[in-house]
Amino acid sequence: MRRRGLILSAALPALALAAPPPLRVVASFSILADLIRAIGGPVVAVSSLVGPDADAHVYQPSPADARRLADAQLMVVNGLGFEGWLDRLVQASGFRGTLLTASVGIQPRRLGREPDPHAWQDLGMVQRYVKTLTAALIDMRLDDQQALRARADAYLGQLQSMDAALRKRLDRLSREQRRVVTSHDAFGYFGDAYGVDFLSAQGMSTNSEPSASAVARLIQQIRRQQVRAVFVENISDPRLIERIAREGGVRVGGRLYSDALSGPSGPAATFLQLFAHNAEAICTALGV
Known part of the structure; x- marks a missing residue:
């Protein structure tokens, strides 16, 4: 009986300390995936539908992409008309997770009547992206909020320093x-x-x-x-x-x-x- 009790007591702390698996996130394109990865760190497992050096404007979803999205807990898209293929992909995949538009709250510039989706080319706008992504990740992983806020704050500091240096140089x-x-x-x-x-x-x-x-x-x-x-x-x-x-x-x-x-x-x-x-x-x- 004593030996049995020792085995049980040794196993209990390991179960209590086991971390939850990473949040399964699919981003629409590589830039968004990198922002999520920078904020989320080990809290997230991120994949990108449109990969490096690929053009999201002409992207054609594949059955493999639909299967990957079906398994995701969070899908992050840019919005502002960037992902014209989004609705049919979500429908085809049967996605039941959370859909987040990273550009929410951004006032877009326009060419004619169309919004310009490329807001990540302004570091001030990217800071808005980071805050939106951070809030969504904290909402889904409340226990990790301290680590998520710390990573986001460090990243925001890098964006602000880069923004100031570029303005000074172009002046x-x-x-x-x-x-x-x-x-x-x-x-x-x-x-x-x-x-x-x-x-x-x-x-x-x-x-x-x-x-x-x-x-x-x-x-x-x-x-x-x-x-x-x-x-x-x-x-x-x-x-x-x-x-x-x-x-x-x-x-x-x-x-x-x-x-x-x-x-x-x-x-x-x-x-x-x-x-x-x-x-x-x-x-x-x-x-x-």
Whole structure:
């Protein structure tokens, strides 16, 4: 009897201390997945439907994606019209978990009547994302709220420091010197926040091809306004930008990461790396 009692008493603490399994989270695209991972740490197990260097605008859900979503406890999407495929995927998967829109509460910029979904290109907006994600994770894992708040606060501090450093650097240039050409119109929030004019032949989505007249007007604008920097994007075919740069008489300043992270060995494997890479490339091309 004594031996039996010792075995039982030794097992009880292990059961009491066992941590709950991580929260199963599916994010719509790689940037959101990284933000959730940065806040959640070991509290979450995150996967991304649209992976690194992939274009969410033209994403086609697969049966494997539907199965993964069916098993998730939380799905996080950007909203603002970014995931046009969302409703049919949720319906096909039979998802019964919590659906969170990360951009909730953000006042979007607009091109015509359409909201611009690329709010993560403004670090001030990203701080709103982080606060929304943190509140949702705490709501689902109340026992982990202290660790979640600590990770979120540390991340917010990094965003604020990066934001201040970029503003200080760009302040050395006049507004007339801050003009950049990109593949599609994904950097409007960056432009509004940091005083940079972004020009593109393509609209907010990569779904449609730009017209010949739009390309010709952009080339004329590059020549007339003496645009300094032209960039390709990681999710876009570089040939259009290479042609625009050649005919506009400017050089391609490098690659920007707009709607997706790079792979793990690339220069933008996390969101903080993505933003730092883009900011450095833009500032260097502008000569500041």
